[in-house]
Amino acid sequence: xxxxxVIGYGYWGPNIVRNLHGLDSxxxxxxxxxxxxxxxxxxxxxxxxxxxxDPDEILRSPDIDAVAVITPVWTHYELAxxxxxNGKHVFVEKPFTSNSSQGKELTDLAARKRLTxxxxxxxxxxxxxxxxxxxxxxxxxGDLYYYDSLRVNLxxxxxxxxxxxxxxxxxxxIMDYIxxxxxxxxxxxxxxxxxxxxxxxxxxxxxxxxxxxxxNVNWLSPVKIRTTLIGGQKKMLVWNDLVADEKIRLxxxxxxxxxxxxxxxxxxxxxxxxxxxxxxxxLEALHVELGYFAECIMNNxxxxxxGHAGLRVVQMLEAAETxxxxxxxxxxx
Ligand SMILES: NC(=O)c1ccc[n+]([C@@H]2O[C@H](COP(=O)([O-])OP(=O)(O)OC[C@H]3O[C@@H](n4cnc5c(N)ncnc54)[C@H](O)[C@@H]3O)[C@@H](O)[C@H]2O)c1
Numbered sequence: 540x541x542x543x544x545v546i547g548y549g550y551w552g553p554n555i556v557r558n559l560h561g562l563d564s565x566x567x568x569x570x571x572x573x574x575x576x577x578x579x580x581x582x583x584x585x586x587x588x589x590x591x592x593d594p595d596e597i598l599r600s601p602d603i604d605a606v607a608v609i610t611p612v613w614t615h616y617e618l619a620x621x622x623x624x625n626g627k628h629v630f631v632e633k634p635f636t637s638n639s640s641q642g643k644e645l646t647d648l649a650a651r652k653r654l655t656x657x658x659x660x661x662x663x664x665x666x667x668x669x670x671x672x673x674x675x676x677x678x679x680x681g682d683l684y685y686y687d688s689l690r691v692n693l694x695x696x697x698x699x700x701x702x703x704x705x706x707x708x709x710x711x712x713i714m715d716y717i718x719x720x721x722x723x724x725x726x727x728x729x730x731x732x733x734x735x736x737x738x739x740x741x742x743x744x745x746x747x748x749x750x751x752x753x754x755n756v757n758w759l760s761p762v763k764i765r766t767t768l769i770g771g772q773k774k775m776l777v778w779n780d781l782v783a784d785e786k787i788r789l790x791x792x793x794x795x796x797x798x799x800x801x802x803x804x805x806x807x808x809x810x811x812x813x814x815x816x817x818x819x820x821x822l823e824a825l826h827v828e829l830g831y832f833a834e835c836i837m838n839n840x841x842x843x844x845x846g847h848a849g850l851r852v853v854q855m856l857e858a859a860e861t862x863x864x865x866x867x868x869x870x871x872x
Contacts, residue, residue, distance in 0.1 A: 548574075635853050687769075
């Protein structure tokens with residue numbers, strides 16, 4: 540049984556506490572928040588969980604094995620660092636840290652202390668992404684050509700981070716997982732319209748072997764869209780995360796080009812075969828992810844969404860930020 544202290548009970552924290560509470564392998568011992576209102580909500584929902592307003596009560600407690608950091612991005616580094624220094628395993632929200640030097644320091648510290656860090660890249664535990672991973676790794680799509688994602692809606696405006704740091708980590712962590720090779724360069728553009736941080740942004744990421752990814756993130760969209768296209772040499776898929784059924788549609792479509800008799804003759808053939816909607820698991824992603832966190836700690840296993848995965852995402856976010864400042868200059872990684 541892993542005894543967990545949760546720091547941060549705002550918008551996302553209640554989902555973490557509810558899922559940890561529902562698992563047999565974890566027990567929430569304490570919840571910390573600096574807001575009295577948040578702690579009152581904890582006590583109402585879970586009368587047996589101790590509530591504290593000082594994170595040190597969790598970070599220094601001998602009764603805590605692991606700390607979940609569910610606070611704003613700028614607080615992640617300090618809280619996670621103190622947790623590791625006190626010998627606690629860490630589950631920390633995305634994006635992992637505010638910059639890559641902080642991320643590197645935390646991964647090094649965790650390695651030195653032989654402690655687990657898991658970064659909450661929740662999407663990697665959804666039935667849809669697990670299915671896409673299975674399809675790409677088995678070779679069903681053939682060589683990958685592109686990943687193209689539209690992740691737009693009206694708000695929720697964050698006051699401390701831009702739309703890139705808020706929404707793009709989802710796609711960057713998914714790409715990191717399914718493309719499975721280090722990006723070469725990033726180009727990004729974006730604009731600020733309301734409160735001094737970018738609210739509309741476009742990001743292109745170049746990977747080896749001509750794989751290209753594009754992400755459109757926007758807090759000023761009149762409609763919510765969560766649609767991703769993934770194209771491969773053999774098959775292509777469309778993932779619409781907002782529908783209940785047929786979230787993933789796999790198309791047996793493709794293009795083949797060969798040269799004809801004359802040197803300038805190109806023979807283009809289009810393949811338009813069947814469409815197929817694979818079954819997608821319906822389990823709640825956080826339930827699967829937090830169960831995996833406990834399993835990694837108990838079996839001394841390194842999670843695939845560890846600090847290094849979190850750091851790779853932060854490095855792409857930093858590169859995007861640099862590129863935006865230079866109005867779309869190529870930033871090499
Ligand atoms: N994985 C996901 O899909 C997902 C979804 C939403 C948010 N998040 C992430 O979760 C984190 C929190 O986001 P949110 O939307 O819940 O923010 P929020 O502002 O709603 O909640 C943060 C809570 O942390 C508390 N807090 C802040 N600093 C603290 C400190 N030093 N000690 C104790 N309590 C402190 C605040 O009082 C607040 O209640 C962010 O990193 C965000 O990116 C992840």
